[in-house]
Amino acid sequence: MNEKLESRLNALGKHLSAQDSALALLALGSCAETERMDAYSDLDFFLIVKDGAKADYLIDLGWLSACAPLAYVFRNTVDGCKILWEDGIYAEFAVFELDELEKIPFSPGRFIFKKKGVGLSSQPLKAIPELIQGDLDDAYNEILTNLYVGLCRYRRGEVLSAFRLISVHAIDRYLSILPLLDQPQPSLIDPFALDRRVENRHPDKIATLAKMMRGYDHVLKSAKALYEELQTIRPINAGMKKEIEKLL
Numbered sequence: 001m002n003e004k005l006e007s008r009l010n011a012l013g014k015h016l017s018a019q020d021s022a023l024a025l026l027a028l029g030s031c032a033e034t035e036r037m038d039a040y041s042d043l044d045f046f047l048i049v050k051d052g053a054k055a056d057y058l059i060d061l062g063w064l065s066a067c068a069p070l071a072y073v074f075r076n077t078v079d080g081c082k083i084l085w086e087d088g089i090y091a092e093f094a095v096f097e098l099d100e101l102e103k104i105p106f107s108p109g110r111f112i113f114k115k116k117g118v119g120l121s122s123q124p125l126k127a128i129p130e131l132i133q134g135d136l137d138d139a140y141n142e143i144l145t146n147l148y149v150g151l152c153r154y155r156r157g158e159v160l161s162a163f164r165l166i167s168v169h170a171i172d173r174y175l176s177i178l179p180l181l182d183q184p185q186p187s188l189i190d191p192f193a194l195d196r197r198v199e200n201r202h203p204d205k206i207a208t209l210a211k212m213m214r215g216y217d218h219v220l221k222s223a224k225a226l227y228e229e230l231q232t233i234r235p236i237n238a239g240m241k242k243e244i245e246k247l248l
Contacts, residue, residue, distance in 0.1 A: 001034040002041055006088050009043065011067040013112035018187060019055035019063070023098065024114040026122060032110040036188065043091035046109070048101060048120060054079075090143035096228045099125050132194065133176040140177070140233060144240055147171035147226055158176075158240055165224050167213045181233060223247055227238075 009027055016022040030037040049057055057063060064083060065071060072084035093236030095102065101120065109122045133139045150165030157167075175194040178184075178201075187200035199206055211225035227244060230236060233235040 001037060005031065005035065005037055005041060005043055005089065006068060007161075008085075008091075009045070009112050012045075012064070015066050016047065016063060017113040017115070018026045019054070021050045021061075022047065022115075023050060023118045023121050024048040025112040026109040026115070026120075027112055028106060028109045032108060033188075034110075043093070044091065045091070045093050045112070046101070046104075047093060047095045048118075049095060049097055051097050051099070052097050054097050094123045099177075122228060132179060133173075134180075136233075137182055141232070142173045143226070144169045144210055144230060144236065146173070146221060147230070148240060148247070150219075150245055151244060152224055154223070155247060159216060162219050163216050163222075166213075166219060166226060170226060171209070171213060173225075178205060181205075220248065 009025075009031060013025045014246055016025055024047075026046040026048065027044070028046065028130075030041045031044055039050070047057060058075070058079075058081070061070065061073065061081070061083075064085075068085040068087050068089070071086045072082075072083045076082050076092075077094065079096060080092070082092045084090050094104075098118075098120070111120075111122055114120055123147075146169050150162040150170070153165065154162035172194070175198065182202050182205050184201040185203065187197050190196035190203070193240055198209075200229045208225070212222050212229065214222045214225075227236075227248065
């Protein structure tokens with residue numbers, strides 16, 4: 001556990017619990033699973049407030065600076081901000097009124113405080129969209145077509161677009177089927193980002209991923225590695241194989 005982060009959460013909870021309009025503070029991510037809250041973690045949390053109070057907490061951030069002076073504030077969504085305190089603690093948070101929370105997907109959390117009589121659960125009511133695919137076919141063909149279109153754009157001179165299709169979009173889809181291709185090792189899955197901790201879950205695939213993600217200056221090498229990996233999964237459609245090999 002990161003004691004500095006836990007102390008900041010507790011200080012926030014103590015300050016907010018004294019405010020009439022604040023109903024609960026819900027820690028998320030590694031803040032909810034404190035055994036993985038290390039020196040490189042940040043704070044993620046939801047503040048739940050009474051109806052009509054949301055705007056007040058987003059406009060006046062005195063409830064945050066009450067714990068320590070703020071060095072940076074970025075209002076990144078209609079619901080929340082990214083902030084940095086002067087002591088180096090970074091946080092991302094959102095403020096919701098009670099009836100909004102049931103519409104928001106989130107990973108299971110941990111209440112820092114919850115006022116008596118407030119009907120809230122630390123478990124989400126709205127399911128997180130599934131990123132891991134159970135059907136190999138759709139993801140495989142998306143990767144294949146990402147590769148083909150990316151190579152066409154590369155040959156046209158659209159190198160950045162090609163790089164993103166081949167080494168970003170196609171890789172996202174590859175990660176979605178990786179558990180079907182390689183037995184995962186025990187490690188926490190982030191339901192919002194499959195690239196998190198992939199090195200722990202699929203250590204034998206890291207060299208393959210590195211070859212498929214060589215960077216802007218090596219798009220063709222990345223494309224060739226992706227093409228070779230696709231062939232280990234299943235035979236490539238003859239028509240697509242012919243066109244991709246021309247482009248390579």
